[in-house]
């Protein structure tokens with residue numbers, strides 16, 4: 001494919017290509033001016049860049065195939081007796097690590113090689129050096145920009161190469177300034193900075209010590225230490241290594257051929273194949289994401305270890321009246337055995353009773369006959385707000401301190417099952433207790449919280465809870481169902497709930513409860529909540545959903 005004659009012709013026609021530089025596309029845009037001739041030749045040239053690179057490879061350097069590199073190294077050592085890995089990599093134009101890898105693989109054969117660790121100093125181009133090598137030095141770019149007609153100094157200063165380029169081009173007497181106008185002082189110049197950088201880049205030794213010193217001063221190159229190996233023949237050096245088998249097969253044992261074979265040493269350092277075994281359930285993945293998000297936002301986790309809860313903690317402590325429809329057997333699962341709880345903090349129970357029946361703390365209460373029998377009834381907790389209630393009471397007993405708490409666990413509701421409702425599901429609950437908190441803080445927390453989950457399409461809607469005022473529901477847009485789905489409920493806990501607990505009057509508590517299932521459905525494009533439970537889960541749906549792919 002290479003056509004050196006044609007190439008030389010091109011180089012003569014287009015003298016601005018200096019030497020065998022391999023210009024990049026950026027080269028053109030970085031160049032300050034392109035003459036008409038160059039412009040015309042550009043397309044033509046671009047085709048020839050391909051030839052340029054193949055010419056460089058075949059004519060100038062000795063590029064090795066890395067196939068069977070260990071054998072090539074043995075053959076080389078046979079002739080040379082000793083070599084340095086860096087020099088060999090340079091000579092063969094290979095990545096040094098590849099050479100090291102091949103040497104290491106040969107070391108598995110005892111006695112074939114001896115190696116010695118050495119540290120070599122090498123010059124490397126800095127980022128700026130690489131840029132200059134690719135695009136030309138700033139002084140050259142200035143010289144180009146000035147052109148034969150000259151240019152305004154202000155225009156040059158605006159260019160990224162302007163400042164340094166001007167200083168150097170003046171120092172080299174390539175250009176001069178007269179009343180704000182820059183003109184060429186030399187008719188032709190060579191971009192030797194770029195040339196030197198290019199030579200150093202390919203490890204060539206044709207850059208003088210003085211030139212290196214200057215490049216170092218300009219911070220275009222720097223000295224780095226590289227660990228290399230000096231390799232020489234071992235006591236049982238050979239260029240024809242016996243083929244080493246990786247596996248002992250039943251056939252080898254049956255035929256007895258294993259007796260004459262050599263086997264590869266077992267590599268105890270290599271990583272094993274990771275067995276494709278269990279995966280986290282999508283729900284548990286989202287749960288761990290939720291936990292991480294809570295932790296990253298400074299929340300601590302509450303203990304959630306009771307599914308059976310008394311009505312007292314599930315409802316009464318939350319200022320939910322005993323006639324509230326949610327307490328009805330249609331919505332709540334009552335437990336028949338044990339049917340009641342009997343141990344409650346007495347004073348607190350008394351205060352709860354009073355706030356329900358007579359009011360207090362500035363509230364008129366509900367004005368009804370509060371009955372302990374109703375509060376004693378055991379239920380499967382209908383929300384994790386029962387967990388929060390216990391925790392807030394505890395906080396009041398210990399003495400208030402600002403707190404951010406969360407819990408994620410199962411709750412139970414006597415629901416009619418459909419695509420978005422189950423009788424048992426998970427709630428993600430958070431409470432923030434602090435002075436001067438408002439609903440605005442809560443909205444801010446949600447926005448941040450869901451952003452971290454990848455859900456940005458949120459809407460808030462005012463709602464009613466017996467235990468919060470104001471209260472709001474949170475909706476997220478579900479792409480699969482093409483509708484807004486409620487994913488949470490929240491609000492500022494009422495004083496009728498907090499003050500009987502003994503929390504200071506100037507403390508506000510914001511709370512929220514979210515479903516774990518619905519964000520999971522949104523995230524993984526699952527349209528039926530029932531698909532999340534039991535053995536029916538269709539992993540093809542989960543793993544191939546277009547909205548968000550689940551990594552296994």
Ligand SMILES: N[C@@H](Cc1ccccc1)C(=O)O
Nearest residue numbers: 383385489490491511512513
């Ligand atoms: N308990 C509410 C959620 C909630 C928690 C805390 C404050 C306000 C609302 C629910 O079940 O939906």
